[in-house]
Amino acid sequence: MTNQTPETPRLAIKGIRKVYPSVVANDGIDLTVMPGEIHAVLGENGAGKSTLMKVIYGVIRPDEGEILWEGQAVTVPNPAQARALGIGMVFQHFSLFETLTVVQNVALALPGDFDLPALAKRIEEVSERYGLPVDPRRLVHALSVGERQRVEIIRCLLQNPRLLILDEPTSVLTPQAVRKLFETLRKLASEGVSILYISHKLDEIQELCHRATVLRGGRVTGTCIPSQETPKTMARMMIGEDLPACSHGEPGAEGELRLELISLDHPTDDPFGTQLRNICLQVRSGEIVGIAGVSGNGQQELLRAISGEEAVRDHHAVRVCGQDVGHLNPARRRTLGMCFVPEERLGRGAVPRLTLTENALLTAHRKGMLSGGLIRFKVAQRFAEDCIARFDVKCGGAGSEAKSLSGGNLQKFIVGREIMQDPKLLVLAQPTWGVDVGAASFIRRSLLELRSSGTAILVISEELEELFEICDRMVVIAKGTLSPSTATSETDVEEIGMWMSGMWPGAAEQDGAPHVA
Amino acid sequence: MGLDFLSSILFATVVAGTPLIIVAVGELVTEKAGVLNLGAEGIMCVGAVAAFAVAYHTHSPILGILAGMVAGMAMSLLFGISALTLMANQVASGLALSIFGVGFSAFVGKPYESVALASVPLVPIPLLHKIPVLGPALFNQQGLVYFSWVLLGAVAWFLYRTKAGLILRAVGESPVSAHSIGYGVVRIRYQAVLFGGAMAGIGGAFMSVFYTPMWVEGMVAGRGWIALSLVVFATWRPLRVMIGAYLFGGCMIMQMFVQGSGAKVTIPAQFLSALPYVATILVLVLISRNRGTIRLNSPASLGQTFLPDA
Numbered sequence: 117m118t119n120q121t122p123e124t125p126r127l128a129i130k131g132i133r134k135v136y137p138s139v140v141a142n143d144g145i146d147l148t149v150m151p152g153e154i155h156a157v158l159g160e161n162g163a164g165k166s167t168l169m170k171v172i173y174g175v176i177r178p179d180e181g182e183i184l185w186e187g188q189a190v191t192v193p194n195p196a197q198a199r200a201l202g203i204g205m206v207f208q209h210f211s212l213f214e215t216l217t218v219v220q221n222v223a224l225a226l227p228g229d230f231d232l233p234a235l236a237k238r239i240e241e242v243s244e245r246y247g248l249p250v251d252p253r254r255l256v257h258a259l260s261v262g263e264r265q266r267v268e269i270i271r272c273l274l275q276n277p278r279l280l281i282l283d284e285p286t287s288v289l290t291p292q293a294v295r296k297l298f299e300t301l302r303k304l305a306s307e308g309v310s311i312l313y314i315s316h317k318l319d320e321i322q323e324l325c326h327r328a329t330v331l332r333g334g335r336v337t338g339t340c341i342p343s344q345e346t347p348k349t350m351a352r353m354m355i356g357e358d359l360p361a362c363s364h365g366e367p368g369a370e371g372e373l374r375l376e377l378i379s380l381d382h383p384t385d386d387p388f389g390t391q392l393r394n395i396c397l398q399v400r401s402g403e404i405v406g407i408a409g410v411s412g413n414g415q416q417e418l419l420r421a422i423s424g425e426e427a428v429r430d431h432h433a434v435r436v437c438g439q440d441v442g443h444l445n446p447a448r449r450r451t452l453g454m455c456f457v458p459e460e461r462l463g464r465g466a467v468p469r470l471t472l473t474e475n476a477l478l479t480a481h482r483k484g485m486l487s488g489g490l491i492r493f494k495v496a497q498r499f500a501e502d503c504i505a506r507f508d509v510k511c512g513g514a515g516s517e518a519k520s521l522s523g524g525n526l527q528k529f530i531v532g533r534e535i536m537q538d539p540k541l542l543v544l545a546q547p548t549w550g551v552d553v554g555a556a557s558f559i560r561r562s563l564l565e566l567r568s569s570g571t572a573i574l575v576i577s578e579e580l581e582e583l584f585e586i587c588d589r590m591v592v593i594a595k596g597t598l599s600p601s602t603a604t605s606e607t608d609v610e611e612i613g614m615w616m617s618g619m620w621p622g623a624a625e626q627d628g629a630p631h632v633a
Numbered sequence: 634m635g636l637d638f639l640s641s642i643l644f645a646t647v648v649a650g651t652p653l654i655i656v657a658v659g660e661l662v663t664e665k666a667g668v669l670n671l672g673a674e675g676i677m678c679v680g681a682v683a684a685f686a687v688a689y690h691t692h693s694p695i696l697g698i699l700a701g702m703v704a705g706m707a708m709s710l711l712f713g714i715s716a717l718t719l720m721a722n723q724v725a726s727g728l729a730l731s732i733f734g735v736g737f738s739a740f741v742g743k744p745y746e747s748v749a750l751a752s753v754p755l756v757p758i759p760l761l762h763k764i765p766v767l768g769p770a771l772f773n774q775q776g777l778v779y780f781s782w783v784l785l786g787a788v789a790w791f792l793y794r795t796k797a798g799l800i801l802r803a804v805g806e807s808p809v810s811a812h813s814i815g816y817g818v819v820r821i822r823y824q825a826v827l828f829g830g831a832m833a834g835i836g837g838a839f840m841s842v843f844y845t846p847m848w849v850e851g852m853v854a855g856r857g858w859i860a861l862s863l864v865v866f867a868t869w870r871p872l873r874v875m876i877g878a879y880l881f882g883g884c885m886i887m888q889m890f891v892q893g894s895g896a897k898v899t900i901p902a903q904f905l906s907a908l909p910y911v912a913t914i915l916v917l918v919l920i921s922r923n924r925g926t927i928r929l930n931s932p933a934s935l936g937q938t939f940l941p942d943a
Contacts, residue, residue: 175813196815211810213803215929223796224803225814230796255929 124187126151126310132181141167143334154311156321159331160552165314173205174198204272205281214257222271246300262293281312291613318347371401374541374572376435390414390596404573406587414596423456424449453540465530468519476500507532524555543574594618643770650882652836654781656860657874659832666825667805667934671727673833674857675734680705680837682742685848694753697842705834713826720938739850750846777839789871805932808939866917869930884909
C-alpha cells in the first residue's frame with residue numbers, strides 16, 4: 117500500500133459475475149469507489165445489488181472477476197477477511213442477536229479482549245461522536261428498528277472501517293432519523309471513509325451521494341453524478357422505461373362505514389410485542405386510509421386484531437360492515453366481505469409448497485370453488501389463471517408452486533387474489549415491500565381502481581411515499597396508540613414524521629419514549 | 634432414627650439426580666448452540682456398557698468413566714456427521730441414534746449381564762462430611778456427584794461470563810447472523826455436540842459403574858429422555874436443570890421407599906413408578922411458564938439445519 121496516491125481507488129471491482137442455478141445475478145459488473153466518496157448503487161429488487169455487496173463483503177464467492185483493494189488484487193473468502201481489510205457492512209435485515217445486549221452484540225463482532233465494561237465505554241464514545249445515541253446495556257429485542265440500525269453502524273465503526281456498505285438503510289427510519297443518518301454518513305466521508313450506499317430511493321441518493329452506479333438485470337446500465345440528474349432520468353436508467361404516474365381522483369361522497377375500531381385495547385402476551393391502547397379508527401367505502409409508523413410500534417398486533425388471528429376481549433371494539441366481530445376468527449370475518457393481504461408473503465399470504473391454484477383456493481373458495489365439501493378444481497384453476505392474466509403475474513402457470521415466484525410476482529398474485537373476491541373491505545400490510553418499482557406502481561394503481569369502485573381500503577405501510585401517493589386519509593401509529601386522522605392533502609412528510617415520533621397534537625403523556633429512531 | 638432416615642433419603646436423592654444433571658448439562662450446551670440431539674438415551678446406553686466393560690477388565694472405575702466419555706463422543710460424532718455435515722434432519726438423526734444406541738448396547742453388553750463390579754468407595758470431603766444430616770448426605774458422596782456440581786458451575790460461568798460462551802449462544806440464537814460476522818457455525822456446533830456426547834457418556838458410566846455397579850439391558854430406563862425434557866422445561870437455565878434433576882431423583886427415591894415399605898398402599902405400583910416423571914415435568918412447566926423468560930433463554934434456531942449461502 118506504499119504506492120498509494122489520492123487517485124488510487126479505495127475499491128475497484130472488475131467484471132464480477134455470479135450465476136445461480138436459475139438466474140445470472142451479476143454479469144460483468146465494474147465499480148470504483150474513491151476514498152471519502154459516498155457512492156450509490158441503484159437498482160430495483162433483483163437487479164443484483166445485494167449479490168454484489170455480498171461478494172464484496174465475502175459472504176458469497178463470485179464465479180469470475182477481480183477485486184482491487186487500495187490498488188492491490190485481493191480475494192475475500194469470508195466476512196472476517198473483509199473486516200480485516202477494513203470493510204464494514206450494515207445489513208438490510210439486521211444481523212443482531214435479539215436476546216443479547218447491545219454490548220454483547222458488539223463484542224461478538226470485535227476481535228480481542230472480552231472486557232464488556234471497557235467496550236461499553238467505547239460504544240458510548242463513538243455514539244456521542246457520530247450522534248448515534250444508544251444504551252449499550254439494553255437488550256436488542258427491546259430496541260426500535262432505528263436503534264438497532266445504530267447498533268449495527270456503531271459495531272462497524274468500532275472496527276475503523278475504510279469502506280462502509282449500507283444496504284437500504286433508510287427503509288425503516290422516520291424522515292427525521294434519515295436526516296440524522298445522513299449527517300453521520302457525511303461526517304464519516306469527510307474523515308476519508310468510503311461509503312457504498314445501496315438504495316432504490318432516488319431523492320435520497322440525490323441528496324447524499326457523490327456518484328451512482330445503476331444496475332439492471334445484473335448489469336451496469338450507467339454511472340452518473342446524482343446531483344446533475346433528475347429522479348426521472350435516474351428512474352429511466354434503473355427500470356429502462358418511464359414510470360406510469362398514478363392518478364389520484366378526488367374522494368367521493370362519504371361512503372358507508374366498513375371498518376370501525378372503537379377504543380380497541382389489546383394487551384399482548386408476547387414479551388417483544390406492543391400493547392394496543394385506545395385505538396379508534398373508521399374506514400369508509402370508497403376511501404383509502406393509510407397507517408404510517410416505524411415498524412414495531414404495534415402494526416403487527418393491530419393487523420392481527422383486525423384480521424382475526426387474535427380475538428379481542430371486547431366484541432364491540434372491532435366492527436366490520438356494521439357487525440361486531442371482535443370474537444370472530446379470520447374465516448368468519450372474511451365471510452362478511454373482508455379481505456386481507458398480510459405482510460409475509462410466504463407462510464402467511466401463501467403456502468410456499470402449494471400451487472397457485474391451491475393458494476387461490478385458500479382464501480377465494482367462497483367464489484364457488486366448493487361443492488358439497490368437495491373442491492371444484494376447474495373453477496379454482498380458472499380463477500388462478502384469470503388472476504395471473506389480469507395482474508400480469510410472471511410464472512410458469514397456475515400449477516407452479518408459490519415459492520417458485522419472485523417476491524414481486526407472488527405479491528401481485530396475492531393482491532390480485534384478494535381483489536378478485538370483490539371485497540367490501542380490504543386490509544393490506546406493506547403491499548409493496550420488497551417489490552420492484554414497476555410491480556409496486558401496478559399494485560398501487562389496482563388499489564386506486566378498487567377504491568373508485570367503492571371498496572374501503574386500509575393500508576399499513578412503512579413507506580411514506582407510498583402512503584402519500586395513494587391514501588385519502590392518514591393516521592400514524594406510535595407505541596400502540598393511534599394519532600388522529602388527517603387528509604393527505606392537508607399534511608406533509610414533515611408533519612407525519614413528527615407524528616411518527618408520537619408527537620401529535622393532543623398526544624397523551626406516555627410512559628417512556630415511543631419506538632422511534 | 635428420624636434424622637438418619639432423612640439423611641439417607643437425601644443421599645439417595647442426590648445420587649439419583651446426578652446422572653441427570655451431567656447428561657442434561659451436556660445437552661444444554663448442545664442445544665444452546667442450536668442443535669437438538671435427541672440421541673442422549675442411546676449415548677447413555679453405549680457409554681454405560683463401554684464404561685462397565687472397561688471398568689470390569691481393568692478394575693479401574695476412572696478408566697471406566699473415560700471409556701464412557703470416549704464412547705459418548707464417538708456416538709455424538711456420528712450424530713454430528715449426519716446432522717451437521719450431511720445436514721440431515723436433527724430430530725430424525727437423534728431419534729435414530731437413540732434407537733441404535735439402546736440396541737447396540739444390549740448386543741455388546743450380553744457377556745457382561747451376569748457379572749458385577751465392586752462398589753466404588755465414597756469420597757468424604759474433610760470436615761464438611763461431619764455436618765449433621767447434610768454432611769453424610771452431601772459431602773460423603775460419589776466422586777461424580779462433586780463433578781456434577783463443578784460441571785454445573787463451570788458451564789454456567791462459561792455460557793454467561795466468557796466470550797466463547799457468548800459466541801456459542803449467538804450461534805444458537807441466529808446462525809445466519811453469526812456466519813455473517815465470521816464465525817464457523819458448523820465447527821462451533823460440532824464442539825457443542827461432542828461436549829454433549831461426552832457428558833451423556835459419563836452419565837451412562839455413572840449408571841453402570843457407580844449407581845448400580847452392574848450392567849443390565851434397559852438399565853438407563855429413559856433417563857436420557859428425562860434429561861432432554863429437563864433442559865426444555867428448565868428453559869435452558871443451568872440452575873433450574875439442577876432443581877429438576879433433584880426433584881426427579883427425590884420422587885424416584887420416595888416412590889421406591891413407599892413401594893418397598895410394605896405399607897398398605899392402594900395405589901397401583903405403575904402409578905408410583907410414573908410419578909417422578911409426571912411430577913418433574915409438572916413442576917418445571919409451572920415455574921417456567923413465563924413467555925418472556927422462555928424467549929430470552931431458548932435458542933431461537935434450535936433444531937434448524939444451518940445452510941450457509943453458496
